[in-house]
Amino acid sequence: MNILMVLSTKKYPPDRRVEREAHALAAAGHNVYLIARRGPGQMKVEIVEGVHVIRTPLPFQKIKPIADTIYFYAQRYWIYFAILRACRRYGIQALHVHDLPYAFAAVLAGRRLKIPVVFDMHEHYVEVLEDSFNTSVYRKYKPFSAPLLWLMAQEEKYACRHSTKIIVIGNEHIDRLIPLGARKEQFVEVANTDDPEFLASIPIQEEIVRQYQDSTKYTLLYIGGFNPFRGLDTAIKAMPIVLKKIPHARLLLVGDGESRRELEKLTKDLHLQDHIIFPGFVPFQHVPTYIRISDVCLLPLWVTAHIETGITNKFFQYMIFGKPMIVSNARPMVRVINETGCGLLFPDRNPQSLAEKIIELQDREKQKILGQNGYRAAREKYNWQTTVRSLLSLYDELTELKKKG
Numbered sequence: 001m002n003i004l005m006v007l008s009t010k011k012y013p014p015d016r017r018v019e020r021e022a023h024a025l026a027a028a029g030h031n032v033y034l035i036a037r038r039g040p041g042q043m044k045v046e047i048v049e050g051v052h053v054i055r056t057p058l059p060f061q062k063i064k065p066i067a068d069t070i071y072f073y074a075q076r077y078w079i080y081f082a083i084l085r086a087c088r089r090y091g092i093q094a095l096h097v098h099d100l101p102y103a104f105a106a107v108l109a110g111r112r113l114k115i116p117v118v119f120d121m122h123e124h125y126v127e128v129l130e131d132s133f134n135t136s137v138y139r140k141y142k143p144f145s146a147p148l149l150w151l152m153a154q155e156e157k158y159a160c161r162h163s164t165k166i167i168v169i170g171n172e173h174i175d176r177l178i179p180l181g182a183r184k185e186q187f188v189e190v191a192n193t194d195d196p197e198f199l200a201s202i203p204i205q206e207e208i209v210r211q212y213q214d215s216t217k218y219t220l221l222y223i224g225g226f227n228p229f230r231g232l233d234t235a236i237k238a239m240p241i242v243l244k245k246i247p248h249a250r251l252l253l254v255g256d257g258e259s260r261r262e263l264e265k266l267t268k269d270l271h272l273q274d275h276i277i278f279p280g281f282v283p284f285q286h287v288p289t290y291i292r293i294s295d296v297c298l299l300p301l302w303v304t305a306h307i308e309t310g311i312t313n314k315f316f317q318y319m320i321f322g323k324p325m326i327v328s329n330a331r332p333m334v335r336v337i338n339e340t341g342c343g344l345l346f347p348d349r350n351p352q353s354l355a356e357k358i359i360e361l362q363d364r365e366k367q368k369i370l371g372q373n374g375y376r377a378a379r380e381k382y383n384w385q386t387t388v389r390s391l392l393s394l395y396d397e398l399t400e401l402k403k404k405g
Contacts, residue, residue: 012036169310221294226257231300241355324370342374
């Protein structure tokens with residue numbers, strides 16, 4: 001089957017989830033094409049590990065600082081014509097649109113061309129967008145947010161009603177989408193798991209090991225994006241409580257984002273500069289090393305409608321490396337923690353409770369037991385080799401439907 005993936009405003013590569021899906025479909029014998037944003041120095045068209053990538057510039061992208069605003073009101077519709085051109089040129093037989101921004105255009109194109117459309121929902125996009133208007137970066141645009149949020153919500157309803165299939169990263173998301181007009185038979189779960197063999201093959205970064213590996217320290221790790229909803233302020237506020245019991249504890253906050261300045265200020269205000277480290281953004285190739293040198297990994301996420309729709313890939317990466325976790329009580333994470341026994345739970349936004357769990361998990365034997373539970377579950381169930389079966393079955397079904405005419 002000739003499949004056209006449509007990636008909303010991101011460059012390709014890298015995008016771990018999209019790469020995993022595209023490579024799996026190509027390996028299964030499908031011809032995979034992908035429309036993505038063209039970044040500096042990238043070719044307009046090239047084959048990337050079996051995926052035929054078609055890169056297109058954003059309209060108005062050289063106009064700053066209004067390019068992001070123009071994107072929402074222009075590019076989501078302009079991309080419709082690029083999708084039609086690609087479909088006709090390459091004989092596309094199915095559309096696979098990643099996330100909401102391009103879903104409306106992709107569904108319109110699919111209906112016009114009478115080909116199936118797979119709506120791959122990486123997240124609760126409307127909720128993420130609404131939350132973004134409460135951040136320091138976008139707060140100034142909040143008075144103008146209501147029309148955009150309403151429009152995106154209407155496009156989501158349209159895409160859910162008219163897509164052939166809807167991919168969710170967790171079945172918890174289905175309850176929200178059924179009232180929008182989606183049908184149960186549309187849904188396929190493709191979780192954010194990762195590939196243990198691929199992660200294990202990434203070389204250890206010896207410089208990071210030399211800098212941070214220290215058996216005398218109790219090393220806590222968070223790695224990922226920085227925004228208010230990641231709960232990193234909760235982790236920082238927990239540290240003074242932890243340090244009273246464990247003076248050798250330290251917290252590595254690896255990543256970057258709009259909250260970094262506020263988090264660094266909070267760290268300074270609490271006089272925690274000697275115990276909380278901000279290495280900054282790191283390339284993906286460094287992520288496994290940071291996980292390896294940690295004792296306990298944290299996901300102190302706020303429990304929001306967005307967080308309750310699925311599990312971030314870092315959760316599964318921590319499992320793959322056999323690291324015990326302390327995570328907030330979002331339903332999808334509670335489900336897996338209770339099933340596998342790979343970590344501890346605490347009520348979100350509660351520094352006292354988080355600190356108590358951190359103190360509890362200083363026990364090396366308990367770390368080992370929880371870590372081994374996660375490692376075993378990742379090998380047996382929560383890995384990409386298992387997860388991808390549902391994606392491949394989805395396209396087997398579409399292929400059969402096409403043959404029947």
